[in-house]
Amino acid sequence: MADLSFKDFATDQEVRWCPGCGDYSILKSTLKALAEGGSDPAKTVFVSGIGCSSRMPYYIETYGFHTIHGRAPAVATGVKLANPDLDVWVVTGDGDGFSIGGNHLLHALRRNVNLNILLFNNEIYGLTKGQYSPTSRKGTKSPSSPGGSLDAPIGPGQFALGAGATFFARGVDIDQKRLPGLLIESKEHEGTALVEILQNCIVYNKDVFEDVAAKKTAADTQVQCEHGKPLLFGKNSDKGLRLNTANLSLEAVTIGEDGVTEADILIHDETSLPLAQMLVNLAPPLPVAMGVIYRIEKTPYEASFRNRKTGERRRQVKDLLRNGYVLDRRGIRD
């Protein structure tokens, strides 16, 4: 297969998201990931549910299936089990994935079907015009919660780890530098990969992630997780995360202050579930964890799924028809 550029993965369809929507940059990163990761368009399937994010398959020159609200993980599971040679991606949002489709996402993660799930989290229902979503912060004012929402939000990372996910990563829509690489890593993971992408809905929840995602301050508000490397952040990489053994939590420290040295900074171990559980929950004023937060190897579901036929099927079917006690009019026999 000739090398394809990211433009080869774009369809001729007019992209219909609002001008300035974070989805544009996620689409671009996805196209780049497909090109740079050497994807075969004929063997790649994008499955989506319902919502703004779920329109994405129409804009990618691979096989695509835009399904129904919340059910994309279930449809994608069927696609993958029917043909394990396919590279199957799921595009979903916080409403689609955690509200109406929460059950399917839970079971996809625990089964560990080799799916690559992109979760566009904008903490709001966009396509239905701005109601609060299951990831909206408590008190979110919206058309359906004018006095502020009452529900405690779901943390996508916590949900994934609780469901037994084998891969959880987080990125930011506008981070064109890192997001394509993150998507390639998730694609290459053998099992269900969940990538939470913080996405800016400029119409209904503008800048909800500004304190984390803004490029100007990102170095201080995000910590990039890289396996085997210290969890450092800050413009000068002089800040880091240290384990507070007194209350088993992570705390931000500055190297050179209060006797802190680089040796005090935690080394990221992406196979550590306890560490991942602490990292996914980091929130301002602590830096928010980005990158591959958790990744372990575990046999994917489809490797054990019985999915074969033998060459003698026709004879087998004929034998099956005559299974059990057969009554022959010329005499009774087994």
Added chain:
Amino acid sequence: MSSATDRYVVRFAGDSGDGIQLQGQQFTIASALSGHDLATLPDFPAEIRAPVGTRYGVSAFQIQFGGNRVTTPGDAPDVLIAFNPAALVVNLPALPPGSQIIVDESAFTEQRLKRADLASNPLDDGSLADYRVIAIDIASLTLQAVAESGLGNKDSLRCKNFFVLGLVLWMFEQPRESVAEWIEAKFANNTAVRDANLAALNAGHAFGETAEFGHELKYEKLPVAPLDATEYRTITGAEAMALGLVAASELSDTEIMFCSYPITPASSVLHHLTALEDCGASTFQAEDEIAAICAAIGASYAGKLGVTSSSGPGIALKTEAMGLAVSAELPLVIINSQRAGPSTGLPTKTEQSDLYQAVYGRNGDTPLPVLAAATPGDCFTMATEAARIAMRHMTPVILLTDGYIANASELWPIPDFDAIAPIETRKLPHATNAFERDATTGARVWAEPGNANQIYRVGGIEKDITTGNISYDANNHQAMTDLRQQKVASVADFIPDQGVEQGELEGSVAVVAWGSTYGTVFQAVKRAIAAGMSVSQVHIRHIAPLPKNLGELLNRFDHVLVPELNSGQLATLLRDKLLLNVVQLNKVSGQPLHVSELTDAIHQLLPGATEMSVASQHSTTVAPQHSKPVAPQHSTTVAPQQGAK
């Protein structure tokens, strides 16, 4: 026993733990092996192990077998075997006077009588005066028979069912060999239990031979049934369904992926298919009903035939996804093993009340073909037919069956597999447009991921008729809506003309039915014809679209009588599609329709028919029942309307 009959009806009843269903299944095999035609009715409670001895915990198995064509499990038993007081009292209303009752008298203790809410012992209080009661201390006899096995008291008593089975096989001169083989295979690793069960089986058989009242138990051996195909086997609807799906896989050279979520009474199809995974069927137990159909749709998108199976409540959950399959134009088979009632209803009882749901029950203008299996064995044929239509027309297809068909068994002529036409699919690897359409059916290409020629996007959002891309164009939506209607309508071009099962192609009454009432209608119409009445049987397997000639055929009858186990759903469909006036016969009790109920309805329509001629015909078939009509335990309504003409 009189020699006027060519068939017997036997009902086993007891607690779930008495092995009632096992006895029934084994007796069924023995009957088939002795050359009899048969039909069975397993009738069990929804509770898995209901408290011992209670009325609601009674499990039963009824079989009709005989030397003539048998199509129903029988309206009323000739012989009831009751393992305890509850089993006796629950089944008594169905027994015609003069029928035989065999009871385990050791179970009629004060405590067990109380459990069954009985104030007095029916064996002593005269309430069984109209019946021929044989009380046997089955527990003691079984303990004696298995004494040498070394089993404890509790395990020894568990052999009671084989003692009884041995006795019943002796009563009807049915062979023991198949039962013995089953015991030997089942308990191959537990020789003590194996030997005890064999001893009990043989002791029961010998008991009939030697008991002083043995002659009262001996029934005349029935002649062999005049079956016409070379080979038969017994089969349940669930088994036949699984085999039909596997056959369709082979016929279409397309593997199937069966995705479902457990639900009564549909789960048995899943269980049977799990054993057939090497034959082109993979099975996936999903997290819920919606995931099940969605995974099946995903499999169909990826080039396998997705199949999902459930019962009414689960089918309701799948409804939105069916719309997706219609919109995406993917082949899919949806099996509904119908059960009784709204919501949870009566999960283990049968009904035909999901026809509206199948034909009309979706949002949007969302047509799809609907089929219905008539008998357990017919599930094989209709499963392959559903798969054939799904793949030829690129559409989801609903196949209706029910709890009765799924669990009941019948003698099934084994089909000649090589004579079944291959199934053609719309997999056209060289086509470059997934929406290139077949001129006759309108079906699109079944584009498979992996093929670089056919990369396309599709979804539940309205699509452009030629490219599949999103389209909000008004004319396009009209065109797509029309296309979806035409695609389903085109199925009628491929199905056979509607014929009659029995009777003439015109006359006074057409009895028009669908689904599991087939056997009952067959017997009732057969009797009516024999009595000289102008009655024909029309059985519909293609519910949507209906066979093209159906309206013309039914217009040749003065009355169209539609018996259904619902409140009139096919009747509505016939009025809707054919503008027919029909007469309804409806029963919604969770129990199958009885031949006598339909016979009564036919007589109401044709009051001129003489009772004498009908009665004489009946006497050769189910004599006991007609010496005194069985009082219906439920209301059947006959609502005559103006005839069709």
